[in-house]
Amino acid sequence: MVDPSDRRQGCTCLLDDVRCSLRAWRDPGALPAPFGSPATGCLIKEKTMKLLHKHQLAVLFLGCMAVSVAAQAEELKVMTSGGFTAAYKLLGPQYATSSGDTLDTILGPSMGKAPEAIPNRLARGEHADVVIMVGYALDDLIKQGKVDPASRVELADSRIGMVVKEGAAKPAIGTDSELKDTLLKAKSVAYSDSASGVYIEKELFKKLGIEKELAPKGKMIERIPVASVVAKGDYEVGFQQVAELLPVPGVTFVAKIPEDVQSVTRYAAGIPVNAEHPKQAKALLDYLASPKAQATVQSTGLDSVPR
Known part of the structure; x- marks a missing residue:
């Protein structure tokens, strides 16, 4: 990248050259011999015209470059779901600054019945240049012909964690038995309507052998972060992907659930097949x-994908 001070210095030198040549053109005798003789006046004029022409071409080229860069900058519409949102909110502005593109971001879950869910938005015909979501939900969109299969990019791995209301004691959940005991003692349990919540409701409780006990006090929370309802005191404990729990105030992060469960x-x-700016989308x-x-x-609580 060119230092702006170098550009200013270069422009000053060009202007000095032009001014000097113009003075010589108007009054060749003002120059010291042998350059100040009338016989050399026509040569100086010819040199000055060439110099002016060269600078005019340079200015025209720089102007065209500026127009070209401005023309290449686009507004990208990005749909992203909760788990990667915290990372995206940090990385998106960095990309926008370096590329010149602007990002119009829409938040929504990767699945579910909510109208804000990314698959439901696309089904209604909403436009997007990029969709960021749970991998298997993206695979479904690829199978439906809505997303270009060649555009799929692996971004990050997310694990499930637990929160309690800020100020409450942190229960132990480091082992399967500790997690089971905590869930049985909790008066209410909240989990999301996205991938992590589906797993908790359909598989985790069953693995721990407490499916029947949790049925009456477990609740799948739609559209809003699970940590927000725990912060309000509506639920005693909450489960969601760590990256979605950490940004919410009013709660204390306990830990990730044990690795074996x-x-x-x-x-x-x-990139959706009808993306308006696929080239810029790929760059993002x-x-x-x-x-x-x-x-x-x-x-942000995510784990990098092994590459």
Whole structure:
């Protein structure tokens, strides 16, 4: 990248050259001999005309370059679901600054009945250049012919964690038996309507052998972060992907659930087949998956994808 001070210095030198040549053109005698003789006046005029022509071409070229860069900058419409949102909110502005593109972001779950869910938005005909969501939900959109299969990019892995209301005691959930005991003692349990909540309701409770006990006090929370209802005191404990729990105030993060009963959710992204700006969309996806983005990804509670 060219230093702006270099541009200013270059422009000053060009102007000095032009001024000097114009003075010589008007009064060749003002120059010291042998350049100040009338015989050399026509040569100086010819040199000055060439110099002016060269600078005019340079200015025209720079102007065309500026117009070209402005013309290439686009507004990308990005649909992203909860688990990768915290990382995207940090990385998106960095990409926009470096590329010149602007990002119009819409939030929604990867699945479910809510009208805000990404599959439901696309089914209604809403436009998007990029969709970021749970990997298997993205695969469904690819099978339906709504997302280009060649555009699929792996972004991050997400694990499930638990929160309690800020100020409440942190229960032990480091082992299967501790997690089971905590769930049985809890008066109410909240989990999301996205991938992690589906796993908790359909598989985790069954693995722990407490499916019947949890049925009356477990609740799938739609559209809003699980941690927000725990922060209000509506539910005693809440489960969701760690990256979705950490940004919410008013709760205390307890821990991830044990690895042997953990469900790892892969987040991926793709480009819809009717994207208006597929080239810029690919550049955004490459940036989100790049090595230099991984420290930011991990800071939000996600795990980098092994590559």
